[in-house]
Every structure is written in structure tokens, then in C-alpha cells.
Amino acid sequence: MNASQSSRTPITLVASGDLRQSANQVCWAAQAEMETRLIAAVEQLGHSVVRGHQFDPDRGHGFIASQREGIEIFKTLDPETPLIVAEAVWQYSHHLLAGLMSHRGPILTVANWSGQWPGLVGLLNLNGSLTKAGIRYDSLWSETFSDEAFLTNLKRWLDGAGVSHDTSHAAPFDAADVPEQARHVGEQIATELRQNKAILGVFDEGCMGMFNAIIPDSLLNPLGVFKERLSQSALYFETRQTTDREAQQVRDWLDAKGMKFHTGSNHDTDLTDAQILDQCRMYIAAMRIADDFGCDAIGIQYQQGLKDLLPASDLVEGMLNDSVRPPVMSRDGSRELFAGRPLPHFNEVDECAGLDGLLTDRVHRALGQPVENTLHDLRWSDRDASGTVDDEVWVLEISGAVPASHFENGWADAEGFRQPPMYFPSGGSTIRGISRPGEVVWSRVYVADGRLKMDLGRASSIALPIDETQRRWDATTPQWPIMHAVLHGVSRDQMMARHKANHIQVAYAHSAADADTAMKAKAVAAQSLGMEVSLCGVK
Numbered sequence: 001m002n003a004s005q006s007s008r009t010p011i012t013l014v015a016s017g018d019l020r021q022s023a024n025q026v027c028w029a030a031q032a033e034m035e036t037r038l039i040a041a042v043e044q045l046g047h048s049v050v051r052g053h054q055f056d057p058d059r060g061h062g063f064i065a066s067q068r069e070g071i072e073i074f075k076t077l078d079p080e081t082p083l084i085v086a087e088a089v090w091q092y093s094h095h096l097l098a099g100l101m102s103h104r105g106p107i108l109t110v111a112n113w114s115g116q117w118p119g120l121v122g123l124l125n126l127n128g129s130l131t132k133a134g135i136r137y138d139s140l141w142s143e144t145f146s147d148e149a150f151l152t153n154l155k156r157w158l159d160g161a162g163v164s165h166d167t168s169h170a171a172p173f174d175a176a177d178v179p180e181q182a183r184h185v186g187e188q189i190a191t192e193l194r195q196n197k198a199i200l201g202v203f204d205e206g207c208m209g210m211f212n213a214i215i216p217d218s219l220l221n222p223l224g225v226f227k228e229r230l231s232q233s234a235l236y237f238e239t240r241q242t243t244d245r246e247a248q249q250v251r252d253w254l255d256a257k258g259m260k261f262h263t264g265s266n267h268d269t270d271l272t273d274a275q276i277l278d279q280c281r282m283y284i285a286a287m288r289i290a291d292d293f294g295c296d297a298i299g300i301q302y303q304q305g306l307k308d309l310l311p312a313s314d315l316v317e318g319m320l321n322d323s324v325r326p327p328v329m330s331r332d333g334s335r336e337l338f339a340g341r342p343l344p345h346f347n348e349v350d351e352c353a354g355l356d357g358l359l360t361d362r363v364h365r366a367l368g369q370p371v372e373n374t375l376h377d378l379r380w381s382d383r384d385a386s387g388t389v390d391d392e393v394w395v396l397e398i399s400g401a402v403p404a405s406h407f408e409n410g411w412a413d414a415e416g417f418r419q420p421p422m423y424f425p426s427g428g429s430t431i432r433g434i435s436r437p438g439e440v441v442w443s444r445v446y447v448a449d450g451r452l453k454m455d456l457g458r459a460s461s462i463a464l465p466i467d468e469t470q471r472r473w474d475a476t477t478p479q480w481p482i483m484h485a486v487l488h489g490v491s492r493d494q495m496m497a498r499h500k501a502n503h504i505q506v507a508y509a510h511s512a513a514d515a516d517t518a519m520k521a522k523a524v525a526a527q528s529l530g531m532e533v534s535l536c537g538v539k
């Protein structure tokens, strides 16, 4: 059955939320408002909507809040019903995936174009997860739910015709035109990886239901990359083994470099010195365990499990991802670990970002470009209200930290704010700052059609007046680091339609020409390793 068969067939609406009750409660008002507008749009087109699960007054929200809850709700739904998944908040995709995998009716994922909560980020994660799972879906987003583009596509979906988006900006990468230096570097890195192999240290696989972020070993191992499955319990233990003196040395280093921590005394709402010291301990512990297991990159999922034991891992992650960072010695004090270089870290154990980070680190090192790279959320985009540029400017923002080398004055531009309590009960400092203007390579590894794929493109990180930066922070999460990114040759809607992840990887190059070379070298490396590579918006 499709939605067109009868306008009397009600459309079923479901909404996935966070696992954290505090986040679901705080964010419910935005979800309710979005649903009202979305339902009005569907009704205007002659269809009715029923919610597949109800608002729960005891919990104070109407989200599906666990995988089990999702499975039980889907048991009550007609598997043929046309289904809309509506998202205004960050959500865990696995709450829905079990149900969606056996759903036979048409599926439409929808988000509101708002930065307030990471609803667009949740939508992109769900779309990436559905893509990896091979589940057919359509996707839409809108600021008002009354604009023509949205209504035209919604009508198409309701009529059973499916949604149409322009993705002509993406084209298969052709290595034939690649300059000799980029080709040579890319091929060498692929050969070296296959021969010498590398290890991704994964501290508890699968963060926040991000199914798309898990690379099956059968796809990863042929590239010469293997997972070391590590436990956050071991990280907690090792964190507790570090001495006060060692932790204080890390804090002193950050202070000496000029990082400004905004501290207070209330553990529940303020960033405290004790929280920062625990983060310094975790940083030392993570490096020692990575050294024990010979890891080439590590990922700490943090947001389940460790969130109840230790302050947020973000300050740790930003330090790890930088070549300018506090020194860490082996337990016996005889060796400096990973001296002079980052230990690439993939936030939220996003293994696709881990693989990308590993390749980016090697490509940029070989080309003499800055090696510091990080993922960001594709959080939101908006026209530049200051009139500095005519372009749509993306808010790339991640939940806590980027390498401080991405800021104009490095650590001196880094500010530490307490993580928002609704996500992070145990607090911890973010590394907040504005990513400096410069030429950027963006990329994303993802799984589709049972294969590893990579999309790459170019962006400019631009400077905006502080008022406009603050407007963007206030419209999103002001405690988190931001990059003002103008994507080359890719419109907002093209990016949304094509990108198969909530995350995007970014790295700087010294010049536009250097960035083009670095992008192509990485494309060659990925293609030589057997990935299907596309260039987006650029040739």
C-alpha cells in the first residue's frame, strides 16, 4: 500500500528521542510545536495523521525512549501504514530501526529546520542508519512546513510518488585527472595501510544508537584496519590510577597556554576544578591504554555508561586530536607517549570518522599540511545575517571539543564551559572557540549498499562578526565549538539530501591549492583501498 491509495488512510507519526529523560523533557516543547505544524501541512493536503504512540504525562514527553519501547510500539502498528518519523531533537536511531526494518509501508523522515536542538543532526543519523540497513525511505526538512518546496514534495510522497531531491552535485571520483603528487601520496598511504595495518581502539562500540557509525569488520579489515575492542570500565579504572600530581601538570599546561575555564562551585550546574582534574586524568589514562594496545586512533563513546562515572570526555578528545598538547609519559616515566603528534580520536566512537581521521592524519602529514582533524555535527545552516557574505553558512558544531589548533590563536582562544546538565550530569569542560578562517577539506565515510563509501568536498571556514557568531551560538548550543563553513558547490538542500551521517570530518590546508591536493590524495587513498568515492560540488 502507498499513501495515495486512499486519502482516508491515516498517516502514522512516530518520534524517537534520547535515552536521557532530562533531554526528552527539556526538548519536548519543540517537538510538540513541530508536530503541530507538520500535521497541519499533511491535513491541508487532504490526509489525516494519527500518532503511533502517545504523550506520557508521567514522563513529561511523547518520545520513544528505548529500543524495547520502539519494538513494542511497532508491534501495535499496521506494517503497511504510511509512516512519518518526525524529529526536532537529537534521537537514538536504534529506538526505531528494529521496527523500521520490518515495516513495509512508505517511510518519510522529517525534521524542522532549527538549530535549537540537534533535530537535523538526529534526522541525518537516522537517514544514514536507514541507508546502511538498506531500508528505503524518503526525507524532508522545513523551517515553516508551509513553503512550496516542502509542500510539493510532501504531496508527492502522499501521492505515492516519492520525494525528489537534486543530488547532481555528487559525481564519481575519477583518479585519471589527479596530479602526480596527490596520486603518489594517496596510493602509498593505501599500500602502507594494507601492508602494515592499523588499529582503531574502540571504547565500547555503538554510541547513542548510531547504527551508521559502526563499520562491520568484514568491510573494515580488507583495508588493513582492525578494531581493538576496549572497555570504558578499563578507562575508568586507569583514570583512577593516575596521580594528583600528573593530573595537575596537565591542568597547569592548559592554564599556561591561556585556556580560560569558566568555573564555579556547584557540581550540578557549574564547571568545577575537580571535574577538570578528572578530565586531565582521563586524558592520561586514554593515552596509556592506547599505548598498551598499540592503537593508531581511539574513540571513547562516553555518552552511555561513562556519563554517570566521569565528567565529559570532550576536553580529553580535543587534547588528543592536537599535536600541541600536554605531554603524557608512560606509567614508569621512561617514554613520552605519541610525542609531538595527535592520537586521532573519533568522538562518540563513530568508526566511520575514525577511519577518515586515520587517513586524513596520514595524508596531511605526508603533504606537510596541518594534521589536526575532527568531526563536527552538521547542526544547522542559515544565511549570514551580518551581510558579510551572500552564502548560506553552515553551523558546524560538535558536542564539546575540537583540536585547539583549529582556533586562530590555538589554546589561547579556547574557553572551557560546563557541559549542559541535561546531556551531561557529571559536568566537564568543553573546548569552545571559533574555527579560524581558512581552506578546508570535508569528508565522510559511510556504509551503503553493503560497501564502504566516501564523499569529499571543499569548504571555506569564514570569519563572521562576533554578533553573528553569538546569534548562531544562541540559536544552537553556546557552550560548544563552532565553524562557520561555506561549502563549495553544494547547496543546503543538496547536502541534506545526500549526506549519510550526522557527522562531517574537517581538516585545514595551508592554501586553496593545498586543500585541493589534500582532498584528491585522500580520494585516491580511499579508492585504492576499495571504497566507492564521490566528489561533491567540486571536480
Ligand SMILES: C[C@H](O)[C@@H](O)[C@@H](O)C(=O)CO
Pocket: 090, 118, 121, 303, 348, 377, 398, 399, 423, 502, 503
Ligand atoms: C549531547 C548530544 O547528545 C550530542 O552528542 C549530539 O547532539 C551529537 O553530537 C550527535 O552527533
